[in-house]
Amino acid sequence: xxxxxxxxxxxxxxxxxxxxxxxxxxxxxxxxxxxxxxxxxxxxxxxxxxxxxxxxxxxxxxxxxxxxxxxxxxxxxxxxxxxxxxxxxxxxxxxxxxxxxxxxxxxxxx
Amino acid sequence: xxxxxxxxxxxxxxxxxxxxxxxxxxxxxxxxxxxxxxxxxxxxxxxxxxxxxxxxxxxxxxxxxxxxxxxxxxxxxxxxxxxxxxxxxxxxxxxxxxxxxxxxxxxxxxxxxxxxxxxxxxxxxxxxxxxxxxxxxxxxxxxxxxxxxxxxxxxxxxxxxxxxxxxxxxxxxxxxxxxxxxxxxxxxxxxxxxxxxxxxxxxxxxxxxxxxxxxxxxxxxxxxxxxxxxxxxxxxxxxxxxxxxxxxxxxxxxxxxxxxxxxxxxxxxxxxxxxxxxxxxxxxxxxxxxxxxxxxxxxxxxxxxxxxxxxxxxxxxxxxxxxxxxxxxxxxxxxxxxxxxxxxxxxxxxxxxxxxxxxxxxxxxxxxxxxxxxxxxxxxxxxxxxxxxxxxxxxxxxxxxxx
Numbered sequence: 001x002x003x004x005x006x007x008x009x010x011x012x013x014x015x016x017x018x019x020x021x022x023x024x025x026x027x028x029x030x031x032x033x034x035x036x037x038x039x040x041x042x043x044x045x046x047x048x049x050x051x052x053x054x055x056x057x058x059x060x061x062x063x064x065x066x067x068x069x070x071x072x073x074x075x076x077x078x079x080x081x082x083x084x085x086x087x088x089x090x091x092x093x094x095x096x097x098x099x100x101x102x103x104x105x106x107x108x109x110x
Numbered sequence: 111x112x113x114x115x116x117x118x119x120x121x122x123x124x125x126x127x128x129x130x131x132x133x134x135x136x137x138x139x140x141x142x143x144x145x146x147x148x149x150x151x152x153x154x155x156x157x158x159x160x161x162x163x164x165x166x167x168x169x170x171x172x173x174x175x176x177x178x179x180x181x182x183x184x185x186x187x188x189x190x191x192x193x194x195x196x197x198x199x200x201x202x203x204x205x206x207x208x209x210x211x212x213x214x215x216x217x218x219x220x221x222x223x224x225x226x227x228x229x230x231x232x233x234x235x236x237x238x239x240x241x242x243x244x245x246x247x248x249x250x251x252x253x254x255x256x257x258x259x260x261x262x263x264x265x266x267x268x269x270x271x272x273x274x275x276x277x278x279x280x281x282x283x284x285x286x287x288x289x290x291x292x293x294x295x296x297x298x299x300x301x302x303x304x305x306x307x308x309x310x311x312x313x314x315x316x317x318x319x320x321x322x323x324x325x326x327x328x329x330x331x332x333x334x335x336x337x338x339x340x341x342x343x344x345x346x347x348x349x350x351x352x353x354x355x356x357x358x359x360x361x362x363x364x365x366x367x368x369x370x371x372x373x374x375x376x377x378x379x380x381x382x383x384x385x386x387x388x389x390x391x392x393x394x395x396x397x398x399x400x401x402x403x404x405x406x407x408x409x410x411x412x413x414x415x416x417x418x419x420x421x422x423x424x425x426x427x428x429x430x431x432x433x434x435x436x437x438x439x440x441x442x443x444x445x446x447x448x449x450x451x452x453x454x455x456x457x458x459x460x461x462x463x464x465x466x467x468x469x470x471x472x473x474x475x476x477x478x479x480x481x482x483x484x485x486x487x488x489x490x491x492x493x494x495x496x497x498x499x500x501x502x503x504x505x506x507x508x509x510x511x512x513x
Contacts, residue, residue: 001275080277081227082285103274 007096125243
């Protein structure tokens with residue numbers, strides 16, 4: 001199963017931007033579960049795109065006006081949700097932010 | 111026993127087991143459920159003529175499995191699928207499954223339905239559907255929602271199990287301590303829904319309490335080393351033993367006025383035995399403590415003999431939510447007198463709008479002989495009650511102090 005871990009936090013999470021991952025990345029690379037991922041620039045630097053009636057609409061900032069914003073993402077492949085929960089639970093960001101686990105749509109893109 | 115009664119019993123007892131086995135065999139919840147439903151439908155037609163087979167559970171499992179093979183044959187397009195069918199169909203005379211596999215299947219089903227990645231109300235609904243075999247309509251009625259909404263919720267839950275990769279298994283040992291409480295909580299909610307029902311179709315709700323007890327019994331058998339499972343079953347039995355005396359003609363009858371000769375002694379004995387066995391393991395937990403409180407009530411020969419100091423001490427062991435604190439104050443008020451209780455009640459925060467707060471105050475005041483103040487408090491409590499049984503009870507008390 002493939003899962004996207006969306007690493008979210010409010011503004012206070014920025015204080016942790018330079019923390020690194022405290023060995024998490026190394027462990028997960030060694031386990032061979034990481035398929036990709038990246039940290040993200042802050043939401044103020046985001047641009048949102050929508051096309052409505054053939055018209056391209058641009059908005060400054062993120063589309064969702066929630067307190068929590070995505071700060072990074074990791075694509076993992078593991079046995080089941082329990083393992084994904086275990087992997088996400090070990091991520092240092094889980095201690096100050098939240099991590100949303102989303103199963104990746106299986107389909108013709110693979 | 112008539113065939114209809116036997117069918118009814120077989121249905122209740124075997125549904126969860128047959129379904130659990132079919133889920134393991136097919137790996138598909140929806141297909142498994144459809145095949146089991148068909149197997150029961152066939153039994154419904156055949157058994158009245160042929161008689162109920164010696165091992166109805168095995169008969170149903172075999173029939174459901176044949177259905178599953180037919181389904182897989184129809185669906186089989188890939189080579190892998192065909193191999194699966196070949197493996198399943200090869201064993202035309204399936205050897206009887208050892209008991210432990212079947213029980214493992216049930217435990218797996220229980221843990222999957224109660225997985226913490228599902229919302230609490232979904233866990234309860236899914237447990238009722240898959241383990242207890244209640245129909246979607248029955249579950250909807252018990253939870254006071256429309257059948258369509260409940261059906262959607264159940265479908266979404268099964269989709270999530272499939273697509274999010276919620277494993278069909280009992281979690282490994284290191285996850286058990288955090289996952290078992292989810293299973294216990296679902297059974298506890300189920301019992302409360304049936305026992306302390308405030309509305310809805312009575313019949314279904316009575317069935318819920320019985321169903322919760324049946325599933326808790328099963329869990330105790332499956333997890334004999336889990337003292338909180340024993341504690342939970344004890345708690346349910348000790349409460350359920352009083353069921354016939356809790357109301358009279360729709361009016362609430364409080365503990366001190368219940369006819370103790372009508373309490374079910376066999377359930378009280380079983381409950382206290384279970385509790386003793388659980389406590390002997392020296393891993394206390396909230397269900398064991400609550401069962402111990404229930405045991406204090408259930409084993410007192412008269413209301414006056416109730417060991418209130420012990421009950422107050424037990425309440426102190428529980429997480430101090432406002433309701434637990436209120437219950438503790440009631441016990442202290444019984445042990446040390448209403449004046450002590452009344453004083454403690456003044457400092458209790460966080461129960462605004464809860465009718466038992468003014469009702470307790472009223473009770474203390476009544477016992478202190480402060481009738482006018484008691485009447486005011488009973489009136490305040492009456493304003494906050496929702497069910498007729500409570501209203502009738504409080505009105506009667508109000509009349510007593512108003513004379």
